[in-house]
Amino acid sequence: MIRSLRQRLLVILGGSIIVAWLATALFSYLDTRQLIDEMLDTHLEQSADLLVVLLDRLPQGDLAKTLLHQTGADADRMIAFRVHAGAGGASADSVGSPTFPTESWQPGFHDATSADQVWRVFGTSDSAGRLVEVALRHDLKGKFADLVAVHILHPLWVAIPLLAGLIWLSVGWGLRPLRDITSAVERRSPDDMQPLGVGAAPNEIRPLLEALDRLFARIALLLDRERRFAADAAHELRTPLAAIKTHAQVARQERDPEKCAAALDGVIEGADRGTRLVEQLLVLSRVDQDGAAATKGPVNIADLVIECVAEAAPKAAAKNMDLGVADVSRDPAVVVGNADLLRILLRNLLDNAVRYTPAEGEVTVSVDVLDQSVILRVCDSGPGIPMGLRERVFDRFYRVAGSGQQGCGLGLSIVARIAGLHGGSVAFEDRAGKSGVTIMVTLPAA
Numbered sequence: 001m002i003r004s005l006r007q008r009l010l011v012i013l014g015g016s017i018i019v020a021w022l023a024t025a026l027f028s029y030l031d032t033r034q035l036i037d038e039m040l041d042t043h044l045e046q047s048a049d050l051l052v053v054l055l056d057r058l059p060q061g062d063l064a065k066t067l068l069h070q071t072g073a074d075a076d077r078m079i080a081f082r083v084h085a086g087a088g089g090a091s092a093d094s095v096g097s098p099t100f101p102t103e104s105w106q107p108g109f110h111d112a113t114s115a116d117q118v119w120r121v122f123g124t125s126d127s128a129g130r131l132v133e134v135a136l137r138h139d140l141k142g143k144f145a146d147l148v149a150v151h152i153l154h155p156l157w158v159a160i161p162l163l164a165g166l167i168w169l170s171v172g173w174g175l176r177p178l179r180d181i182t183s184a185v186e187r188r189s190p191d192d193m194q195p196l197g198v199g200a201a202p203n204e205i206r207p208l209l210e211a212l213d214r215l216f217a218r219i220a221l222l223l224d225r226e227r228r229f230a231a232d233a234a235h236e237l238r239t240p241l242a243a244i245k246t247h248a249q250v251a252r253q254e255r256d257p258e259k260c261a262a263a264l265d266g267v268i269e270g271a272d273r274g275t276r277l278v279e280q281l282l283v284l285s286r287v288d289q290d291g292a293a294a295t296k297g298p299v300n301i302a303d304l305v306i307e308c309v310a311e312a313a314p315k316a317a318a319k320n321m322d323l324g325v326a327d328v329s330r331d332p333a334v335v336v337g338n339a340d341l342l343r344i345l346l347r348n349l350l351d352n353a354v355r356y357t358p359a360e361g362e363v364t365v366s367v368d369v370l371d372q373s374v375i376l377r378v379c380d381s382g383p384g385i386p387m388g389l390r391e392r393v394f395d396r397f398y399r400v401a402g403s404g405q406q407g408c409g410l411g412l413s414i415v416a417r418i419a420g421l422h423g424g425s426v427a428f429e430d431r432a433g434k435s436g437v438t439i440m441v442t443l444p445a446a
Contacts, residue, residue, distance in 0.1 A: 009171045029149045036145035044122040048134040052126045084131040177205050193220035232397050233281055244270035280410040287417050294338040298446055301333040301374050302367050308346040315354050322362040331369040334446040337422045345418040348411040353380040374443045381436040390428050
């Protein structure tokens with residue numbers, strides 16, 4: 001397989017030119033042969049007519065000698081003739097003329113064989129009954145036609161190297177925009193994601209440039225997201241690490257066992273918070289990088305709800321909470337999605353609900369199928385989220401002040417991201433006359 005675009009174009013164009021040249025040469029050769037045949041036949045006919053005219057003007061005594069003198073036909077000539085004056089009349093042949101029986105004479109053009117030579121013969125007669133034949137050897141006729149044809153085709157032979165050179169230069173000139181693009185990309189610094197721009201690029205290259213510009217835009221967005229993610233992660237990790245260090249220093253210096261134990265509890269709490277933050281960061285990174293390319297298939301949301309509620313039950317029991325599933329639609333609550341990502345979505349919703357709901361509170365999960373959509377609701381009796389902050393809680397690392405819990409501010413960001421990857425949405429609903437909030441996730445049904 002030819003991997004060079006230049007070589008591929010040269011092969012295609014060169015092959016096309018050669019095929020076209022061969023077809024042209026063959027057509028020209030055949031057409032020239034036909035034209036030469038017609039011209040030579042015309043010449044035979046004219047020569048025969050000339051002999052008929054000369055017969056009336058020549059002396060009767062030495063017809064052959066006079067004819068040779070008048071027509072110039074001899075063995076070195078291509079044309080031979082024979083004249084038969086009829087019964088009792090004089091006959092004449094050119095030197096080297098074919099010996100055809102008189103009975104074989106026929107008017108017009110025909111082919112005849114004499115001494116293993118094929119001749120092209122034209123026969124005619126005059127008013128006195130004299131028979132005239134003018135003949136041309138077939139091999140000489142073919143040689144003459146070939147000579148003329150080769151002479152005509154000679155310019156085509158000369159044109160081949162000229163065309164090859166022009167094709168080489170044209171292909172190089174035509175590929176120059178690609179070399180310019182390559183040079184422009186090679187000159188760029190690794191962090192330069194500015195668009196190349198279409199400019200005066202040929203129409204055939206514009207889709208490539210536009211695709212590269214879109215790619216650069218996506219890479220720039222990804223790099224910006226990674227930079228912000230790294231900066232935010234470093235900022236968020238600084239707090240639990242500082243707390244761990246402070247509590248460790250206190251425990252090291254404290255002599256009172258109770259205070260030392262309290263300081264060590266602070267170390268454990270800081271480590272737990274840092275661990276949860278790292279886990280959420282890894283989950284968010286996985287969702288961002290692999291979410292769009294994740295394998296999707298039919299997923300029953302009701303089954304996932306039962307599974308995730310069972311996983312969250314120990315944490316809810318530790319706070320003496322009422323965690324359960326209220327309503328599950330009888331219709332199949334099936335969506336087309338990635339089961340692992342949807343499981344992460346449910347776990348984050350339940351973890352947030354259990355974490356921010358006070359002891360002896362309640363968390364209820366329901367699943368409905370309505371208008372080709374699967375609606376998942378997670379209701380809690382916690383402090384709720386003020387109306388003006390509900391859009392901001394989807395921002396990464398944002399935490400509602402006064403919640404009384406030390407979260408990392410990534411749970412709802414992960415939920416919104418996974419819902420978006422599945423063509424869904426996340427919204428809030430108030431609980432009529434009750435504290436807390438309901439988070440509603442709407443996903444397209446399968």
